[in-house]
Amino acid sequence: MLKKNVNISELAARLGLSKGSVSRILNDPQAPFAPETRRRVMAMAAELEYRPNAIARALATGQTGSVAFWLRDLSTTYNAHVAQAFETQIEAAGYHLFIRLYGGGGEDDGKPFPQMTPENADGIVTHGAPPRGWTSMAQSASRPAPLVLTGAIMDPEAIDWVGIDFYGVSRAAVEHLLAPGRKRVALLTPHNMRDDRRVAYMDVMAEAGLPPEVIEAGGESRSDVRRSLAEYIDAHGYPEAMFCHNDDAAIAACRVLRDLGLQTPGDVALVGCDGIEDIEYLTTPLSTIVLPIDEMCALAWRYLKRRMQEPDAPPQRITLQPALALRASSGVS
Template sequence: MSTIADVARLAGVSKATASRVLSGKNAALVAPATAERVRRAAQELGYQPHPVAAALATGRTGAIALWMRNVHRPFFSELMHYVADQTQRHGLDLIIVEQRHTRPESEGFLSAGSQWPVDGILAHEPPGVVQGRPVGAWPSVPVVVMSEMPFTGTDAVHFDLRDGASRLYEHLVQQGCRSLAYMAPDEVANSARGRYAAYCDVTGRHRLKRTFIAIPEAAESCQAGYRAAYDFYAHGGRADALCCHNDELAIGALRALRDLGLRVPEDVAVSGCDDVTMAAYVEPPLTTIRIPIREMVENAFAMLMDRINDPTIPHRNLTLPTQPVVRASTVRRKDTLHEEDPS
């Protein structure tokens, strides 16, 4: 493998000059013709700078970390896809850091496995946060948060689930639903934000029966949705609409209702949240709330690049809207169906 010394020898310059040109540090001190000769020599030899050496020379690692929970879930797979697309476009490496719900918020961000040598971090729902503010140990590198909850004290892109969820649950009322159950982890019942807050608002406003179906913490999977829905309806539970905290829970619930001989949406209307790709392809197609994942990532990545290039700029927060996507799983009145073509 060629070294910087090989490049310098072929170009007829000193190692220091070759290093200036190839690292970009103090490259302006080198005459253009000399710099071009160094670059041609590097190309001819197939020279690739060692990443650690390059980081020491430039103060940049050329890597971005993506912090998130439960990488196996479809929502996070799509999130990873869009972040990887951005890092590739910018010639950066991507480090994935997974942290599930295993640490208290007071331990902070750094204790959650984010102490990587990176230039910046994109964090989806990070730890070390209380009421929208970072607390405890927090990374020294730039951080941009992507979250359902508004943030202060750092750059953030927030998606407003309360509005999108409120419109979806009003749709259920319009379809004649009079008892709405909400399926989510236990911890959600103790919060007053986002989609669950919208559920409480709508059921309270219309004086509808409200039921909370708890699943184990962080078990927001198809299997958990199946078990919870099956147990609830098989043991006499009554709700003519089932509002699930995410699409995976809803897809599991669809199968459970089918196994119990209950019709969707005639007996039970089912909705989810996220609008993952599979939501449009299950039977019946799933009504859900669309989170603009690509737009969220593009804006967060642009914020991170700006913060890396100029750490002194003021913190910025951006709120993105969410949209209800009405499909056949909740439509009892066929004149109100606005199902999208999944193709």
């Protein structure tokens, strides 16, 4: 026999409180109630396994208790890490997260941005959406919702964003690979990806008077990169070094080089980007750009909370700086 759900009226009766007071305590962490009263309500709700009716709560409070997180896909370890880090932030505040994948490739892939609406969320954080995506989101929303952008590509028209500056640290990575006198330094990147990592690479190669060598993979998964890189090396030989768009690409490159009997960094030096945990388990420690993922997600949640509470607050914008961690894969002992 199915267990009957306890409703808020029954919960209030057990506590000897009004239904309105119990509802406010459960739905608003900032509601002005004594700590002991709040503790009693939360303890009784847990004991009776109370589950709020999301529709009723939305009608009563105008809030869903949910936050939407929009990102392109979960095919890379980095994106999965970002989603998990943001979920950790909002769950600690008593909100629920739901994830929407908007698909598509790089900024210039030519694919239309999907029409997505925020009816089921009190606020939205989007990660890595190109500027045209932000515009489409704003235009498609039938009910405006607070929106915070995060990632590498920031739109100056957006009100709130937490950006990461890839340009300077990417320049440093490419200059590091060129420093021993290497001439053939390649960029390993997904097809049509046009961001500051690519811009920095092209600028440094031009300043050094060297021809760029861009190896474009068919996708961002490790299997896509492995296949594309193996085909490229078979047709063109191998470069002296590679600056990889992300750590997943660098891990795939390590596999390809090992399959070919090539040594890292002796034959091919590598620098990745992201700083994911997986690289700690490679035989040769990977040089990489370590991104401030946890800080980015914490700030995005802080900005979103303020925007939900103060719709007319001034713009909130910050650009975070990643760090270049040099290890054995690029010749640093």
